[in-house]
Amino acid sequence: MREFAYRRATQVRDALTLVAEHDGAQYLGGGTNLVDLMKNGVETPDCLVDVRHLPLDGVRETPDGGLVLGASTTNSDAAAHPEVRRRYPALSQAVLAGASGQLRNMATVGGNLLQRTRCAYFADLSEPCNKRVPGSGCPAINGAHHNHAILDWTGHCVATHPSDMAVALTAFDAVVRYETLDGAGEIPLAEFYLPVGDRPDRETALPPGALITAVALPASAVARRSRYRKVRERASYAFATVSVAAALDVHDGLVRNVRIALGGVASRPWRARTAETVLWDGPATADRFRAAAEAELAAAEPLRDNGYKVTLARNLIEAVLTELSGKKGDR
Incomplete structure (x- = not known):
């Protein structure tokens, strides 16, 4: 040791x-x-x-109707908090979908966001890995990659981000607050995780030595009608194959507000902004939901063995949005 x-x-x-x-x-x-x-x-x-x-634990309400989750709040406490469940149900569902009960009792909100993006090669010191040793190579590209990225990957790394919590937080425009010796700062979660680029060992935009103190969720009426659905290879304690966090507001048959984020498809939680743009002010129908999903996934570049993720993600987006719209799923 x-x-x-x-x-x-x-x-x-x-x-x-x-x-x-x-x-x-x-x-x-x-x-x-x-x-x-x-x-x-x-x-x-x-x-x-x-x-x-x-003294960084607990969940508190903000005057505008949002919430602040302390960085040392356990995942279990965050998921069980009545205001998290009421205002951001997809967040509670996402946390409960991650790991096991024992791990959720130990894991913290801040630590969850900082867990390493990884695959089996990252944990195997006998294999090269650009996340461990930049420039050494990525054996997953031509090796075992059936559960790897289909969006925004590079030849330097094809691993996917493992956090369920971060997917839901991305959908709801969360902001990461931190402290340094030079003072406090904050980063929108949409900018918190860095693109893979040619240095996959660099994963976040946090300044060196910074400590996450909280995650702030802005008030969001649409978030109250949200869902998180995760497809995985076994019933518990497994990373997402594909996951979707979505919220939808439909009025007179038209989409008035929508939020979609994906997990299991990229090196970071993936905000599906193209799909959201397709849906805004359009009819809340299964055909439209599918068209939005296909537009988002048009940029997908599957590897040899993970092309199934494109179909899975498309179907999952359509299913979750159909559920949220109150439809039964008939096309």
């Missing part, structure tokens, strides 16, 4: 200072991803700064 130092922070400033003072230090929340990667030898921090006990 590789030795590392452990420090427990009691204030945000203390945590920031400890990370700044120790080369190779990382923040430790629930540890459900980081500790696993340390066991595999993928992550090798010299110091862990425990932030689980910082």
